Structure formats: C-alpha cells, structure tokens
Amino acid sequence: MAHASRSGRRASLDMDEVAPNYFALNNSHLATLLKSEGLIKGHMFELTSWRREGLLARLRERGFSVRSLADRLEALPLPPAPHPIGGAGWRALATPLEQFSHFDLRRLRWHPISAETHNDAPGVALYDGWVLRRRKGRGAASFYQAHKERGGGIGLLPLGETSALLQGYAQALAFDPRPLIGEVRPPEVPDGEAELRLPEIELPRPYRELLELVARRDKDGWLVRRTGWPLARALFERLGCGLTIEE
Structure with a gap:
C-alpha cells in the first residue's frame, strides 16, 4: 500500500x-x-x-x-509452455511491402524470411507454431503465431509483442537449453569497472526495461556494469536461460 x-x-x-x-x-x-x-x-x-x-x-x-530491483524481477511474466513446431505451409503476401521474420531459436532474435514466388504469386514458407513478426512498410510491427490450416496454408493467431517473445524463448529452450555466454570486457568505463558483454538478442519488453537499469546497448549486444551482473543472472534465470560469465 x-x-x-x-x-x-x-x-x-x-x-x-x-x-x-x-x-x-x-x-x-x-x-x-x-x-x-x-x-x-x-x-x-x-x-x-x-x-x-x-x-x-x-x-x-x-x-x-x-x-526494489528484486521486486521488479519478481513481477516479470514467466514464459508459457512451449507450443510445438510442426510442418511447413504457404502464405501469400498481402502486399509487396509485407515482410515476415521468425524468432530464431538459436540466436534468440528475429530472422527475416525471404519471399518466394509460387504460381506467379509472392509469399513465404512458414512453419506451424512459429512465432512471427510482421511489418507492412514502415509502420509498427505486429506479432503472431503461425497456424497451419486444413488446406496447407498458414493462418496467423495475433499475439502481443511480450507474449510472442516469451513463447519464442519457451520454444528456444525446449529446442536448445544451452546457457547464454557473457564475456568480460577490459575496463572501459569511467570508474574502471569491467563490463559484461551479452550477445545481441531480443528480450520481452518488461525484461528489456529492467536490464536497461544496469546495462547499455550497442550495435553488438548488451554491456552490463559489474554491479548489475547479479541482476542480469537472475533476470535470465527467470526467463529460463542460464547465464555463464567467462572472465
């Protein structure tokens, strides 16, 4: 209260x-x-x-x-049970500007899907159960789970961004439960602290916002201040990933 x-x-x-x-x-x-x-x-x-x-x-x-930071951590949503990934299906593109990406289960980030042409119509091959991000031009992205329909086509079940990424992590950990590897960089910050570099990965918004309190992001990934290492470890444990720090 x-x-x-x-x-x-x-x-x-x-x-x-x-x-x-x-x-x-x-x-x-x-x-x-x-x-x-x-x-x-x-x-x-x-x-x-x-x-x-x-x-x-x-x-x-x-x-x-x-x-406290621990309170923020406890409030983070947990990943759901992983939805199985099934066979491939076809989905025609609605417009030439429509672009799909799927959540890469190894790299833990969005991977663009190249369009193909079947019967003179452009489209994409999608797997049943895949977590997807869709863009139409420069507008905001929307998120879905692929659903294979009776005729072999792929329908889209709408998801929020956080729900999509949590399902993506659940599937990734069921597929390959290896931990993330963080590497300690030489001291480069004003007070001489070493920083922990994490790979470039996509995180659900609540996780990302919490990590940003102890880390900064550049083009190659996340850099976590030494004081934030315990929080980073706990954050990825809650997401279901282990975090191994290589010094």
Missing part, C-alpha cells in the same frame, strides 16, 4: 530502486529516515549501509511503498 501524503493523495511509489542501491525518492518524509543509511542528493538516494534488507523492511512496515 502506498504511503499517504499530507494532502491525502497516495503516491504510486515512495522510493523506487533504479540502479543497484540507487533509489528515486518521491516522498520528502523519507529523508530523515534515510540520512544515516546513505547519501541523499536531490531526489536520489544512494544506499551505502550494509543494513539494506532491514531498512527496506522497516520502511514497508511504516506504510511506505518501496520497490
């Missing part, structure tokens, strides 16, 4: 962890309770005390709403 302010309104969160041991403060009444536990700079609080869990528990007991 959120802590009630003097005006009677309830803030959504009084204190929200936005990086390991760094919290956004949305309630000024917390300042006196936190000053002996770390550093307050404006609307940010850096927890330096070793009494982390005890402090968070006490704040919650007093009625303050506190969200």
Whole structure:
C-alpha cells in the first residue's frame, strides 16, 4: 500500500530502486529516515549501509511503498509452455511491402524470411507454431503465431509483442537449453569497472526495461556494469536461460 501524503493523495511509489542501491525518492518524509543509511542528493538516494534488507523492511512496515530491483524481477511474466513446431505451409503476401521474420531459436532474435514466388504469386514458407513478426512498410510491427490450416496454408493467431517473445524463448529452450555466454570486457568505463558483454538478442519488453537499469546497448549486444551482473543472472534465470560469465 502506498504511503499517504499530507494532502491525502497516495503516491504510486515512495522510493523506487533504479540502479543497484540507487533509489528515486518521491516522498520528502523519507529523508530523515534515510540520512544515516546513505547519501541523499536531490531526489536520489544512494544506499551505502550494509543494513539494506532491514531498512527496506522497516520502511514497508511504516506504510511506505518501496520497490526494489528484486521486486521488479519478481513481477516479470514467466514464459508459457512451449507450443510445438510442426510442418511447413504457404502464405501469400498481402502486399509487396509485407515482410515476415521468425524468432530464431538459436540466436534468440528475429530472422527475416525471404519471399518466394509460387504460381506467379509472392509469399513465404512458414512453419506451424512459429512465432512471427510482421511489418507492412514502415509502420509498427505486429506479432503472431503461425497456424497451419486444413488446406496447407498458414493462418496467423495475433499475439502481443511480450507474449510472442516469451513463447519464442519457451520454444528456444525446449529446442536448445544451452546457457547464454557473457564475456568480460577490459575496463572501459569511467570508474574502471569491467563490463559484461551479452550477445545481441531480443528480450520481452518488461525484461528489456529492467536490464536497461544496469546495462547499455550497442550495435553488438548488451554491456552490463559489474554491479548489475547479479541482476542480469537472475533476470535470465527467470526467463529460463542460464547465464555463464567467462572472465
């Protein structure tokens, strides 16, 4: 339950962890309770005390709403049971601009499907059960699961982006349960920390948003700050993947 302010309104969160041991403060009444536990700079609080869990528990007991990175992790949706992948079928393209990609079960990212021509009509060969992304020109992508119909054609069952990627991961782990491999890069950040490089993969939006609190993305993949390695490991474990760190 959120802590009630003097005006009677309830803030959504009084204190929200936005990086390991760094919290956004949305309630000024917390300042006196936190000053002996770390550093307050404006609307940010850096927890330096070793009494982390005890402090968070006490704040919650007093009625303050506190969200930690662990709370964010526990709120992530889990992958469903994997849908089996069956035989191939044909789907004609609706327009010349229509493009399909399927979720690559080895690389964990979208892989474009090349169009072919059958009976002078362009189309794509799709496998029953595949998770698909479709684009029509430059508009937003839409997501589906391929469904083989009686005549051998492929229909599309609509999915949200998060549901599509969670199903893609479920299928990938059933197909090849090997862990992700992260490689430690030489120190390249201002404070001299090493970074963990993860391969370029697609993540469901809630997972991506949480990883972004401890990582940055470049053209080759994700770079995770050392303080974020435990969270990254826990995040991929929740997704069903192990994460092996090679130092």
